Amino acid sequence: MSLPNPPHPPYTSHPSNPSAASHTAASHTADDGAPPPAGAAPQGGIPPLIESTARAIASRVGPGSWIRRGVTVTDSDLGPGVFVGFRSQVFAARIGAGTLIASLARIGEPGAARTVIGRGAWVAARAVVAPGVRVGDGAVVAAGAHVTSDVPRDAIVVGAPARILRRREPVEDGLPDIAPVVSIVRGRAPRPAVLPDGWRVGPDGLPDAEFSGGRSVVIGAGLIALGRPDGPSPLGGVRIGDGVRIGERAILEAGGGIGIGAGTVIGPDVQILSSGHDLNRRSLPWRVGTVSVGARVRIGRGVTIVGPCRIGDGAVVTDGAVVVADVPAGHTTAGVLPGRTTLATTA
Numbered sequence: 001m002s003l004p005n006p007p008h009p010p011y012t013s014h015p016s017n018p019s020a021a022s023h024t025a026a027s028h029t030a031d032d033g034a035p036p037p038a039g040a041a042p043q044g045g046i047p048p049l050i051e052s053t054a055r056a057i058a059s060r061v062g063p064g065s066w067i068r069r070g071v072t073v074t075d076s077d078l079g080p081g082v083f084v085g086f087r088s089q090v091f092a093a094r095i096g097a098g099t100l101i102a103s104l105a106r107i108g109e110p111g112a113a114r115t116v117i118g119r120g121a122w123v124a125a126r127a128v129v130a131p132g133v134r135v136g137d138g139a140v141v142a143a144g145a146h147v148t149s150d151v152p153r154d155a156i157v158v159g160a161p162a163r164i165l166r167r168r169e170p171v172e173d174g175l176p177d178i179a180p181v182v183s184i185v186r187g188r189a190p191r192p193a194v195l196p197d198g199w200r201v202g203p204d205g206l207p208d209a210e211f212s213g214g215r216s217v218v219i220g221a222g223l224i225a226l227g228r229p230d231g232p233s234p235l236g237g238v239r240i241g242d243g244v245r246i247g248e249r250a251i252l253e254a255g256g257g258i259g260i261g262a263g264t265v266i267g268p269d270v271q272i273l274s275s276g277h278d279l280n281r282r283s284l285p286w287r288v289g290t291v292s293v294g295a296r297v298r299i300g301r302g303v304t305i306v307g308p309c310r311i312g313d314g315a316v317v318t319d320g321a322v323v324v325a326d327v328p329a330g331h332t333t334a335g336v337l338p339g340r341t342t343l344a345t346t347a
Contacts, residue, residue: 028085048078049182062097064179069206069224074110079119083178086224086251093117095228096137098286100128103251104271104304118153120175122284125271126304126322138168140279143306143321146337156279160252170282193225202248209254214242215260219250227254227274233288235274241295246270256307261295267319270299273309294329 030142045269048065050056056073062080067073070087078084078095085103093108096119101107104126108115117123121135124143129135146160154168158166171260185315193207194213202209202221209225217240227236241262248268256274260266271341277284289307297311300319311317312329321335 023025045265046179046182049185064177064182066178066182068103076108081176081178083176086123087249091115092131095342096121098177099123100176100178100277101255102143105129120282120284122176122277125273127305137283138170143304143324170280173281173283175282191228194284209241209252210237212237213240213260214244216242217244217246219246220248220268222249223252224250225252225254227257231255232275232286233257235288235290247301255286257290258293259291260293261297261313263295264293264297264299264301265285267301267303269302270305271303272305272307276306 002304004117006174007053014231044093044214048061048063048067050061050067051069053069054071055069056268057066059073059076059078061067061073061078064080065078065082068086071084073090075083076090076093076095077079079097081098082092082095084101084107086252087103088105089107089109091110094117096118099117100121101123102125105123105127107123109131109138115129115131115133117135118131118137118139120137122143123129126143127141127145129141129147133147133150134156135141135147135151138154139151140156141147141151141162142156142158144160145158145162147157147162147263151157156164156165156168157163170198193209193211198215199217200224201219205223207223207225210228225238227238229236233256235257236255237257238252239259241260243263244260246266248269250266251271253273253275258272258274272291274289276289278287290309291305292315294311294315296314298320302320303317303323306324309326311325311327312331313322314330316332317323317328318332318334319328321333323333324333327333
């Protein structure tokens with residue numbers, strides 16, 4: 001996920017259904033009977049930021065929260081300072097203060113038993129949390145994991161179905177707090193992306209990144225791209241070689257830098273993440289995770305790539321894989337483990 005990058009206006013600071021939503025924060029307590037993690041909840045007084053094409057229906061969204069483009073939140077209660085990444089879905093859920101939800105995650109189901117996620121938790125990219133599950137304060141749900149049973153406080157769970165990998169013992173420096181970032185975003189002027197000559201990018205996207213590279217690049221509709229060298233890392237930005245093809249609805253979170261070599265073909269619904277969070281601190285601070293994709297690589301539909309990692313020239317990544325480690329040149333991979341199962345805890 002990539003918190004420090006601003007959205008590309010227009011956006012709205014109010015839910016799409018104001019009559020069914022409130023900006024006041026609910027009172028959240030630990031769901032497993034333990035005291036909450038050290039550190040106060042993010043401060044109130046900052047209205048939630050709900051971007052265009054996001055929907056908050058029959059839901060409360062707490063102050064200082066940030067709901068990104070393409071998100072659906074229905075019949076849910078989000079505490080203060082909650083972040084929900086691009087195109088995620090949250091149904092019938094209670095989300096505690098300071099929890100971070102990465103892009104393309106799915107929490108709960110419409111009309112099903114309520115899902116509860118505690119304070120300061122982290123649900124990583126493409127993770128699924130089933131209805132009725134309780135995820136404890138400070139827990140981490142790894143990228144691609146599928147949670148079907150309760151998760152204890154500070155546990156890190158991986159796989160499909162999810163299992164406990166280990167327990168966090170973080171430095172107690174307070175809950176994640178995105179409110180300062182939300183304040184900065186509100187006052188930042190739009191910076192439309194400048195595309196290199198000869199590139200073709202489809203409509204209905206958010207190309208809010210610095211792009212550079214070769215010729216004859218084609219990117220499908222619905223692109224979301226973030227990251228610039230003047231952001232949280234000077235490595236930020238998207239660098240693409242000659243003749244690259246990227247399918248529809250790609251998400252390129254390039255705050256830590258993404259490079260794609262010449263002649264590479266990337267399928268639709270692919271997500272590449274060049275940043276993560278430091279699990280050793282309660283506040284889950286952002287950290288760089290640069291992704292380098294070589295030349296003539298083939299990446300299938302629905303793949304998630306989490307940096308830091310390098311994919312060598314001529315490699316093949318099969319449909320639905322979750323990649324969190326280096327892939328040697330010429331190799332074919334289904335990810336760390338096949339399908340949705342992964343040991344990723346960095347995005």
